[in-house]
Amino acid sequence: GAVVSQHPSRVICKSGTSVKIECRSLDFQATTMFWYRQFPKQSLMLMATSNEGSKATYEQGVEKDKFLINHASLTLSTLTVTSAHPEDSSFYICSAAGTSGGRDTQYFGPGTRLTVL
C-alpha cells in the first residue's frame, strides 16, 4: 500500500498557541486528502476534505477558522489548529485517497497526538 507520513507524531503545546500538522503522501498522488479526529476508544470522525489547490470542505460542526487546512500539492496537506485549547487535545489522522489501477482506495498516516495544556 501507499506510504503516508505525518509530522509531528506527538506535540504538546500551551493553550492559545497554534500547531501545524503536516501530512505527506510519499508514493501516491492523492487526489484528495482527509483529516480525521479520534477520541480515545472511538471511531474516526471526519473533520474536512481537502483537494489540491482548492478550499477545504468542512464537516458540520467543525470550525473552519479554527482548523485551517492548506493543500498545496498532490502530496502535501497541512492542518493548523489555531489558538488551541485543552478540548482540542486529540489524535489527528490524515489520509490520502485516490485511484490506482482503476480502483479507489484510501491510506492513512500514522497520526499526530496533540496535547494542549
Place this chain on the structure above:
Amino acid sequence: GQQLNQSPQSMFIQEGEDVSMNCTSSSIFNTWLWYKQDPGEGPVLLIALYKAGELTSNGRLTAQFGITRKDSFLNISASIPSDVGIYFCAGQRASGTYKYIFGTGTRLKVLA
C-alpha cells in the same frame, strides 16, 4: 457524523480461534475497506472490496462484500496475539468521491 453499524463492539477470544465481525448499513455502498488500528497509530488497510459478492483474502483474513451491497464481513482464522487491535470497516457510496463512512470499530483481544 454518520457511521456504519459494526458488530460486535468488542470480543475476547482464545488464541487459535476464528473471529468474525460485520458492518451493516441502510444505504448501498460501491466500495468496502477494512482497516486495523493498533494503539497510538493510524489505521492500516487490510482488504479492499469493489464488487457485490466479492470474497477476498489476505493471509488469514477474508472479507466479503455483501450481495445486497449494504453489508460486509471480515473473518480472521486461527487468531494469534498480534491480531489484537481495533478493526474498522469503511464504506464508499459513490466511486471517485473518495469520501468514506467508517464503522464504529470492533475491539479484538486475543488471550494466549
